[in-house]
Amino acid sequence: QKEVEQNSGPLSVPEGAIASLNCTYSDRGSQSFFWYRQYSGKSPELIMFIYSNGDKEDGRFTAQLNKASQYVSLLIRDSQPSDSATYLCAVRGNTGFQKLVFGTGTRLLVSP
Amino acid sequence: DAGITQSPRYKITETGRQVTLMCHQTWSHSYMFWYRQDLGHGLRLIYYSAAADITDKGEVPDGYVVSRSKTENFPLTLESATRSQTSVYFCASSGTWDREGEKLFFGSGTQLSVL
Numbered sequence: 001q002k003e004v005e006q007n008s009g010p011l012s013v014p015e016g017a018i019a020s021l022n023c024t025y026s027d028r029g030s031q032s033f034f035w036y037r038q039y040s041g042k043s044p045e046l047i048m049f050i051y052s053n054g055d056k057e058d059g060r061f062t063a064q065l066n067k068a069s070q071y072v073s074l075l076i077r078d079s080q081p082s083d084s085a086t087y088l089c090a091v092r093g094n095t096g097f098q099k100l101v102f103g104t105g106t107r108l109l110v111s112p
Numbered sequence: 113d114a115g116i117t118q119s120p121r122y123k124i125t126e127t128g129r130q131v132t133l134m135c136h137q138t139w140s141h142s143y144m145f146w147y148r149q150d151l152g153h154g155l156r157l158i159y160y161s162a163a164a165d166i167t168d169k170g171e172v173p174d175g176y177v178v179s180r181s182k183t184e185n186f187p188l189t190l191e192s193a194t195r196s197q198t199s200v201y202f203c204a205s206s207g208t209w210d211r212e213g214e215k216l217f218f219g220s221g222t223q224l225s226v227l
Contacts, residue, residue, distance in 0.1 A: 004154075032214055034215070036216075042220070042221075043202055043218035043219060043220050043221050044155070044202070044216075044218050045218070046215050046216065046217075049214070049215065088154065088155065090155075092214070100157070100216075102147075102154045102155040102156075103154055104152060104153065104154040105154060
């Protein structure tokens with residue numbers, strides 16, 4: 001079992017719809033959870049982070065964390081073609097920063 | 113410009129050659145990291161550094177060497193390149209490792225091909 005799992009996609013949504021990206025993790029002691037966006041040929045950039053159970057909203061993005069079920073999700077409201085990218089989930093365990101583990105990413109395609 | 117820069121952007125080399133990838137950051141961030149990104153594997157940590165002269169192995173360190181004599185520089189050396197080291201390499205930095213500092217800033221990457 002991979003430590004951080006994501007569906008590779010592509011996830012296709014029409015413009016204006018809500019895109020829902022999911023991530024599960026295996027280390028129950030994980031402390032910190034991140035979503036990075038990576039455009040094709042570019043480097044990852046942090047878009048959201050969450051530490052506590054529940055929802056965290058930032059503009060059109062909402063991160064949701066459920067530690068009991070060991071999943072974290074990212075919702076993108078009013079999806080735009082410019083949101084088309086690969087979204088990487090990253091999880092840090094409780095053994096130090098060197099244990100930041102990335103998922104393989106979900107490719108999102110937003111069609112006009 | 114402030115930020116984190118990597119060089120070269122693209123590199124082609126042959127098996128057995130030594131290659132050094134450069135990483136420079138202007139934020140005076142304490143923490144620096146080297147990742148490789150491959151299809152099906154995502155980002156994997158090669159080496160990291162908590163400060164000048166402090167480095168440690170990550171998940172996939174074999175065949176790589178790092179040094180950090182100055183806070184701003186963190187070069188990655190492939191001692192004898194192999195085809196399996198063909199990948200995209202990202203350098204990253206982070207200012208602190210408290211809750212708010214626990215964010216990585218990535219360089220633009222180096223695409224390395226080993227023939």
